[in-house]
Amino acid sequence: MAKHIQVKDLDIYYDEFLAVQGVSMTIEPRSVTALIGPSGCGKSTFLRSLNRMHELVPKAKVEGQVAINGRDIYGNNVDPVDIRSEIGMVFQRPNPFPTMSIYENVAAGIRLTGARMKRSEIDDLVERSLRSANLWNEVKDRLHKPGGGISGGQQQRLCIARAIAVDPAVLLMDEPCSALDPISTQAIEDLINDLKPDYTIVIVTHNMQQAARVSDTTGFFNLADVGQPGRLIEMDTTAKIFSAPREQATEDYITGRFG
Amino acid sequence: MPLSETPSAVARPRPRAGDRVFAGLSTGAGLLILVVLAGVAAFLLVEAWPALTAPPEEVPGGRGVALYVWPLLFGTALSAVFALLIAAPLAVTIALFVTYYAPRALAQGLGYLIDLLAAVPSIIYGLWGFTVLAPATVGPSGWLADNLGFVPLFAGPVSATGRTMLVAILVLAVMILPIITAVVREAFRQVPRLHEEAAHALGATRWEMLRMAVLPFGRSAVIGASMLGLGRALGETMAVTIVLSVSGGVTVNLISSGNPSTIAADIALQFPESTGLAVNTLIASGLVLFAVTFAVNMAARTVINRRSEFSGAN
Numbered sequence: 376m377a378k379h380i381q382v383k384d385l386d387i388y389y390d391e392f393l394a395v396q397g398v399s400m401t402i403e404p405r406s407v408t409a410l411i412g413p414s415g416c417g418k419s420t421f422l423r424s425l426n427r428m429h430e431l432v433p434k435a436k437v438e439g440q441v442a443i444n445g446r447d448i449y450g451n452n453v454d455p456v457d458i459r460s461e462i463g464m465v466f467q468r469p470n471p472f473p474t475m476s477i478y479e480n481v482a483a484g485i486r487l488t489g490a491r492m493k494r495s496e497i498d499d500l501v502e503r504s505l506r507s508a509n510l511w512n513e514v515k516d517r518l519h520k521p522g523g524g525i526s527g528g529q530q531q532r533l534c535i536a537r538a539i540a541v542d543p544a545v546l547l548m549d550e551p552c553s554a555l556d557p558i559s560t561q562a563i564e565d566l567i568n569d570l571k572p573d574y575t576i577v578i579v580t581h582n583m584q585q586a587a588r589v590s591d592t593t594g595f596f597n598l599a600d601v602g603q604p605g606r607l608i609e610m611d612t613t614a615k616i617f618s619a620p621r622e623q624a625t626e627d628y629i630t631g632r633f634g
Numbered sequence: 635m636p637l638s639e640t641p642s643a644v645a646r647p648r649p650r651a652g653d654r655v656f657a658g659l660s661t662g663a664g665l666l667i668l669v670v671l672a673g674v675a676a677f678l679l680v681e682a683w684p685a686l687t688a689p690p691e692e693v694p695g696g697r698g699v700a701l702y703v704w705p706l707l708f709g710t711a712l713s714a715v716f717a718l719l720i721a722a723p724l725a726v727t728i729a730l731f732v733t734y735y736a737p738r739a740l741a742q743g744l745g746y747l748i749d750l751l752a753a754v755p756s757i758i759y760g761l762w763g764f765t766v767l768a769p770a771t772v773g774p775s776g777w778l779a780d781n782l783g784f785v786p787l788f789a790g791p792v793s794a795t796g797r798t799m800l801v802a803i804l805v806l807a808v809m810i811l812p813i814i815t816a817v818v819r820e821a822f823r824q825v826p827r828l829h830e831e832a833a834h835a836l837g838a839t840r841w842e843m844l845r846m847a848v849l850p851f852g853r854s855a856v857i858g859a860s861m862l863g864l865g866r867a868l869g870e871t872m873a874v875t876i877v878l879s880v881s882g883g884v885t886v887n888l889i890s891s892g893n894p895s896t897i898a899a900d901i902a903l904q905f906p907e908s909t910g911l912a913v914n915t916l917i918a919s920g921l922v923l924f925a926v927t928f929a930v931n932m933a934a935r936t937v938i939n940r941r942s943e944f945s946g947a948n
């Protein structure tokens with residue numbers, strides 16, 4: 376079930392270094408939100424603070440509020456493991472488990488939940504997830520071959536299948552297409568469109584056209600200078616951001632007149 | 635020596651000369667290993683031959699080579715396998731702790747310590763086993779015999795000196811622990827962050843992450859390291875010679891004084907006083923040890939290759 380995300384005054388640190396400062400935003404359910412901005416402005420850092428992956432970095436910390444359907448994920452009694460299991464994440468480089476088969480990769484999340492499922496139920500779920508990820512036809516005859524033995528684009532779709540197999544409320548994607556060819560990129564963009572009615576999707580991308588094609592809302596991050604924290608400069612509907620942004624910096628960035 | 639094999643030829647701009655030299659050198663090195671191996675095998679066969687073909691009553695013990703070697707082989711396998719059963723799980727646990735649980739400073743210290751322990755000569759472990767561990771096991775062995783005596787391993791009667799198979803096994807386990815730990819730890823350090831993150835992002839706890847991403851990735855290293863340890867335990871000579879009080883029986887009773895010796899320890903003990911056919915007999919037992927270590931390595935290789943597709947090496 377898709378969920379609503381409310382971020383308030385978020386500061387994100389690596390040890391003493393303030394990497395992202397003062398971000399507030401609202402992310403609507405059943406929509407695609409794109410995050411754009413120059414390299415190093417903290418898009419990945421911000422994204423990883425939405426499912427508490429950020430704190431896996433030693434000494435990293437987060438201040439402020441992230442509420443998912445009203446519940447503060449940084450609240451006192453919240454287990455980060457629970458949060459991560461409710462939020463799917465797809466990384467820049469495809470990272471299927473090389474020691475597992477394609478099938479086991481997709482089933483990995485279900486096995487973690489400890490849910491007692493019959494073999495046939497898991498089979499169904501694996502098939503459904505692979506179909507949603509537009510990968511079923513390509514791998515149905517080699518489900519028990521290694522997850523690392525398919526092409527990069529297929530691996531990335533496998534990672535998406537793995538992420539959606541547990542039916543997460545939110546799907547976070549960090550430059551999911553940056554290692555892929557145009558055809559695989561197309562496949563993933565189509566997939567994002569297909570998934571939109573059921574999920575809340577946040578995608579980081581360096582590709583303006585991609586942001587324009589897939590997203591409903593776009594947030595532009597920027598940093599004043601090297602060593603300064605990144606900030607959310609502007610956030611609006613994608614149509615607005617790409618046609619009439621309020622900020623000069625946004626316009627410079629999307630028209631390529633940046634830096 | 636042809637010109638193209640001299641080092642100066644490498645530096646010259648002639649295309650591919652360096653490649654050819656290197657290919658030649660590495661092929662040569664590879665062949666050298668094969669030649670040495672074949673030479674060792676041939677030596678063992680030739681020297682063992684008189685004992686293998688001699689009438690049984692002339693062989694030491696008077697019952698032929700096979701019956702001479704059998705208790706030793708049994709003792710060798712018993713001590714090495716049990717040592718491995720103790721050391722391997724412990725080594726994996728330590729490696730996991732050092733890599734994933736210990737605070738940074740502690741992990742580094744422990745890492746050095748492990749590497750250091752791997753370099754301690756076996757005679758030191760032997761002396762420690764003899765003077766410290768053996769006496770210390772007498773009491774606990776008594777308890778084992780009283781309470782777990784129905785298990786054949788602890789049947790007793792308890793050895794009064796403590797120089798038992800149990801102590802030999804413990805000493806061997808301690809000896810091979812550092813090398814296994816060091817290899818496994820190195821493998822765990824190679825696990826790509828991406829795979830760890832994939833597991834975390836799915837909502838894995840740390841232990842689940844280790845089971846999903848780290849242990850499978852390190853699997854072949856664990857097997858390889860175990861075989862390294864097993865090989866060392868099979869061939870260990872001094873520590874066993876010092877620790878074990880030998881009677882030549884074939885028994886799995888670990889805490890009595892009726893212990894089988896091991897091939898390597900037996901050779902070390904008997905060789906200085908042997909002449910003629912007795913020497914050939916000892917070499918025959920050495921041949922058996924050689925064959926066993928060889929078989930162990932082949933087996934390990936087969937196990938690793940069987941799932942090499944899934945090794946994550948691509």
Ligand SMILES: Nc1ncnc2c1ncn2[C@@H]1O[C@H](COP(=O)(O)OP(=O)(O)OP(=O)(O)O)[C@@H](O)[C@H]1O
Nearest residue numbers: 389392394412413414415416417418419420421432
């Ligand atoms: N593990 C880390 N430790 C310390 N600083 C880090 C770490 N990861 C990122 N940073 C710093 O945090 C800031 C934001 O980095 P981040 O990776 O979030 O940028 P990004 O917008 O995703 O860039 P890119 O578009 O290149 O991926 C940068 O200054 C970066 O150097």
Ligand SMILES: [Mg+2]
Nearest residue numbers: 418419420549
């Ligand atoms: Mg990034």
